[in-house]
Amino acid sequence: MSRQLSLHLMDTHAGGDVSRIVYAGVKALPGENVRQQMEYLQHQADGLRTLLLSEPYGIPEMSVDLLVPATNPQAVAGYIIMEVMGYPIYSGSNTLCTATAVLELGVVPKQEGRQQFMLESPAGLVQIDAEIRDGVVESITCEGLPSYIDSYQQTILVPGLGEVTYSIAYSGGFYALVDAAELGFNLTLDEEARLSVCAHAIIEAIRIEQNFRHYSLDDVGPIPFLHFMGPVENPAKGQYQSRSATYVHPGVICRSTTGTGTSARLALMQYEKRIVPGDTLETCSLRETRFVGRFTGLSQVEGQTLVENSITGKAYVLNRAEIIVNADDPMVKSDGLGSLLYPLD
Structure with missing residues (x-):
């Protein structure tokens, strides 16, 4: 494995719950849909979740949302939710944060007023209604399960x-x-x-x-x-x-x-x-x-x-960061991440 791996994150929060949006650095996951890709991480590549929710990179109170390409043509993006308890198929606060990140990252260009699009969660398609005012994402309404x-x-x-x-x-x-x-x-x-x-x-x-x-x-x-x-x-x-x-x-x-x-x-x-x-x-x-x-x-x-x-x-953007995973860091459990993450350029 390369001695250093790289991840790009946007940290956000909704209601105080921090969601770490991983938007670059993870290789394509196997699976015909987002649910199957989630199950691959859950059963064969759980190291990404534990890496970002444990010291020195994070704490269990955070969540991680991995952006992946949508497999349903109606959706603009897919996302996989990771928490201390594992892999929930749906989460309201994580959906609010992911929808905001999709807009802030330009995956969906912002438009003034009401804006609608679909995301693909492990539970299926989720309708998103965003309110944009003066270029700011003022609120997100998402379907609950x-x-x-x-x-x-x-x-x-x-x-x-x-x-x-x-x-x-x-x-x-x-x-x-x-x-x-x-x-x-x-x-x-x-x-x-x-x-x-x-x-x-x-x-x-x-x-x-x-x-x-x-x-x-x-x-x-x-x-x-x-x-x-x-x-x-x-x-x-x-x-x-x-x-x-x-x-x-x-x-x-x-x-x-x-x-x-x-x-x-x-x-x-x-x-x-x-x-x-x-x-x-x-x-x-x-x-x-x-x-x-x-x-x-x-x-x-x-x-x-x-x-x-x-x-x-409403979700807020906290920062954008590049996380460097050092294979020789004794505090980092990097086993198995070499096949999942890209090496540092």
Whole structure:
């Protein structure tokens, strides 16, 4: 392997969650579509994910989005999402960041006003609506995955916590939804460390007791997410607000409320008959950042009622950088990266 390899990144964030957009330096991946390319990385070339989410290059709280050529002619680009928990097939905050990067990198030339295009995620095509004002990407609205409630108001005995009530939603991954107040939380920033410990205990207990299967994807792995729900306020007709916090196993409290977490909340609110199509839910994070989810309609697939939804937020560009991977650096695990990355020019 060459002693030095090179990657080009654009670091972005949406709601505080940093997404590292890898836009150059990775060789073409095998696979007939983006989902198969993701599975290749997952099972045969996981070194890129661990490299960019570990010291000295990154931390587990970040995410990585690898831009790849779209395999569907309707899409302008494909992207593969990598997080501490592995390879989610979809993520709202990562989609917001990737769509912004596609515009900032010129993959899609910016146009003033409303701009629409498609991205190809491992979950399939994603409609993007961008608002551009004076050359600035002011907001991105992306489709959330159709979401549903798998189980409602279950209880489990959690060591150190006692009996915990939770519901399970699917919105791109399986979520445990819990009432923050019932667990003694106000969802303020000073509670972040305790929220992580609490969520870890609940997820570990659920993982021991049961596994969840998607109605069409079947087994998608152990449950990775927990969403703490604050009280729901209703400041205007059809508009709802709630403090929220999303946990990713193992050990990460997201900086934003997350798009998939917001979609999971919409699924629960619809299940409880609290919202109708057109209603919105604004989720607010521990850091006071916000995403807006919109309930856009219902559909039926294979006997499952699905909540169609969209997520709106804003992403910011933090920097552009070239990452140099040194094979002789004792802190860097570079095994296998020589066949994936290009050598430094």
